[in-house]
Amino acid sequence: MTQIVLAGRMAQxxxxxxxxxxxRAKQLAAEGKTIYNLTxxxxxxxxxxxxxxxxxxxxxxxxxxxxxxxxxxxxxIATEARDFYGLDWIAAANVVVTAGAKPALFAALQVLINxxxxxxxxxxxxxxxxxxxxxxxxxxxxxxTLTDDAYDLDPQAIAAALTDKxxxxxxxxxxxxxxxxxxxxxxxxxxxxxxxxxxxxxxDDIYNKLVYQPDFSLPASHGFENLVIINGFxxxxxxxxxxxxxxxxxxxxxxxxxxxxSHVTGNAAVPSQQAALAALRRHDQPPQxxxxxxxxxxxxxxxxxSSIPGLRHNIPGGAFYVFLDVRDxxxxxxxxxxxxxxxxxxxxxxxxxxxxxxxxxLTFVTDEATLRxxxxxxxxxxxxxxxx
Ligand code: PLP
Numbered sequence: 133m134t135q136i137v138l139a140g141r142m143a144q145x146x147x148x149x150x151x152x153x154x155x156r157a158k159q160l161a162a163e164g165k166t167i168y169n170l171t172x173x174x175x176x177x178x179x180x181x182x183x184x185x186x187x188x189x190x191x192x193x194x195x196x197x198x199x200x201x202x203x204x205x206x207x208x209i210a211t212e213a214r215d216f217y218g219l220d221w222i223a224a225a226n227v228v229v230t231a232g233a234k235p236a237l238f239a240a241l242q243v244l245i246n247x248x249x250x251x252x253x254x255x256x257x258x259x260x261x262x263x264x265x266x267x268x269x270x271x272x273x274x275x276x277t278l279t280d281d282a283y284d285l286d287p288q289a290i291a292a293a294l295t296d297k298x299x300x301x302x303x304x305x306x307x308x309x310x311x312x313x314x315x316x317x318x319x320x321x322x323x324x325x326x327x328x329x330x331x332x333x334x335x336d337d338i339y340n341k342l343v344y345q346p347d348f349s350l351p352a353s354h355g356f357e358n359l360v361i362i363n364g365f366x367x368x369x370x371x372x373x374x375x376x377x378x379x380x381x382x383x384x385x386x387x388x389x390x391x392x393x394s395h396v397t398g399n400a401a402v403p404s405q406q407a408a409l410a411a412l413r414r415h416d417q418p419p420q421x422x423x424x425x426x427x428x429x430x431x432x433x434x435x436x437x438s439s440i441p442g443l444r445h446n447i448p449g450g451a452f453y454v455f456l457d458v459r460d461x462x463x464x465x466x467x468x469x470x471x472x473x474x475x476x477x478x479x480x481x482x483x484x485x486x487x488x489x490x491x492x493x494l495t496f497v498t499d500e501a502t503l504r505x506x507x508x509x510x511x512x513x514x515x516x517x518x519x520x
Contacts (some may be wrong), residue, residue, distance in 0.1 A: 153469075157404040159408035168478045168506035169498070173308070175452070180419055183369060186410035187403050199400040201229025201378070204489055205405050208412040213361065216340075217352040226380050228389045229402045229408070233338045233364035233377035238265050239389035240360050240379055241300075244332050249299035254278050254285055256455065256488035258308045258336070271299065271341050275487055283312040283446060283455065285343035287322040300332045301350045306339035309486045309493040309510035310455040311448020313345060319354040332358040332385075338377075341368035341416055343458055343473045344427050345449035367451070368418050369411045376404035400516075413436045426452055429496040429503060436507030437494075440514050452497045456480070459490035461514060470490070 154171045161167040200206060207226040214222045232237040245251065247270030253262050253277040263273045276293045284495050290301060290479050303316040303322075326333065331355040340350055340363065364377025377400075379389060399405070430447075433454055437445045444457035462468040469482040469492055483491030496503060 134368075138211050141268065144267060152472040153479065153485070157473065160477070166477045167473075168476075168502055168509065170494045170496070170503075170506055171348075171479045171481050172495050172497060174194060174362050174366065174372040175418075176499070177370045177422060179370060180376070182414070183371070183407045183410045187406045187415075190406045191403065193402050193406070195330060195402075196407065197402060198228065199394040200386070200397050201400060202409070205229055205412070205467060207471075207497060208409065209380070211358060212412055213352075213363075213380055214216075216233070217350065218360075219352060219359075221272040221339075222380055226382075226386050227378055227382055228386050228393065229376070229378045229405060230364075230393065231377070231397045231404070232366060233299075233336070233362050234261065235266075235393065235397055236364065236377045236379035237261070237267070237336065238336070238363045239380050239392050240334055240362060240385065241269040241271065242264050242380065242392055243385055243388040244360075245271040245299055248272070249514065250274045250297045252276055252290055252293055252298060252301040253487075254290065255301070256283070256309055256483060256486035256491065257302070258304060258330075258486045260485045262302055263315060264485050265331070267287050271447070274298070278310075278312075279496070280313050282315075283307065283310040285314045285318040285322055287325055287477040290322060294329065294331075298329075298331050300334050302334045303327070303338060304336035304338075305351055305448025306343060306448070306500040308339065308409050308451055309481070309483075309488075310446055311451040311453045312446065313343065313348045314351070316349045316354070319349070319351055323354045323356050327357065329357075332360055334360045334362060334472050337361055339361045339451040342423070342426065343420055343450040344423075348449060358382065365408050365411050365416065368416050369407070370418075370422070371404070371407060371411075374407055376400055376408050426497065429498070430454075432503050433494065433496045433507065436504070437513070440507075440511045443514055452495055454494045454496060455488075456492045457490065457496055458483075458492055462490075465492055467489050472510070472513055478506045478513070500509055 142286045163436040206227040209227045210222050210224045249271045251266045276289045335351040360381040366372040442460045443488045466482040479493040
């Protein structure tokens with residue numbers, strides 16, 4: 133048999149690093165090792181009952197829908213976003229329902245980016261997926277670091293990175309991997325600096341309903357021009373496996389994304405669209421119990437981490453991540469995470485996956501006993517000198 137030669141574009145494409153680590157932790161668990169898996173990017177709860185009940189009534193619906201989604205769903209997403217962000221230009225025609233937020237990002241980048249274009253991504257970021265999606269469109273990811281103290285946007289640094297090739301800036305708040313919510317001051321300043329530029333602002337808002345701090349505002353409410361909002365129901369409704377998301381953009385962007393997806397996924401699965409409709413009847417709010425549990429888990433982790441010498445951490449305002457600064461402990465956070473996993477069973481995602489060597493991401497969505505045990509092991513590991 134002749135050797136199959138893959139297309140050149142596959143050379144720089146590897147599996148998502150976050151998914152790979154999660155898989156490795158699961159594999160060790162299957163081999164019988166006790167694993168404290170703090171790598172996940174999803175809630176631990178089951179699909180909410182009200183979604184299960186609503187979808188069960190509609191299982192007979194088996195036909196293709198419009199590629200951009202059920203008209204009623206597009207209408208409801210538009211209404212919800214209009215009210216949530218205070219953006220009156222958003223109508224059903226601006227909404228494209230997709231099979232998760234990832235295809236929404238894929239479509240947005242495919243329709244906006246030409247070969248050679250640059251996309252600014254504030255780092256650390258979920259670059260493990262942003263970068264390949266940018267590169268699949270022929271673009272180049274340009275990293276600009278967040279502020280060192282608070283992981284906030286640095287508007288002046290972003291403005292300084294603009295070139296005549298800059299086609300988009302990706303802003304994700306609440307933020308993966310730090311859980312930070314970018315400050316209103318930084319967003320307002322960035323919107324001012326980008327005014328009149330020929331570029332799009334892609335607001336990845338997938339964590340916008342998982343927020344713990346009382347006062348916050350999100351990128352889409354700050355007057356950015358050429359805004360594309362990426363969102364979905366994966367994180368807010370514990371629907372990661374149902375694959376349901378959307379993009380909202382100018383009518384040209386929405387139309388082009390629909391044409392593209394008509395040849396790739398077609399419409400998002402009908403039961404998942406029905407699940408989204410059910411979620412929107414409650415304004416896509418996660419069950420209150422979910423938020424309360426997350427707040428408790430966040431507190432347990434923040435308290436536990438504060439007692440570990442040499443390890444710095446932030447206090448997240450949203451999402452379900454804490455970002456650990458391990459630069460005082462190691463020069464190689466991938467090796468450090470690997471050793472932590474093998475020695476103690478605690479699985480974290482090394483900062484390299486987010487363009488931030490010297491850091492590690494901890495997800496706090498797991499039961500209290502697991503969290504507390506993981507924190508004890510982590511402290512022990514650090515205190516005894518991890519790589520000694
Ligand atoms: N955007 C960010 C920042 C994420 O962290 C994730 C998932 O981890 C996604 C988008 C993708 O969401 P979905 O599972 O709906 O494709």
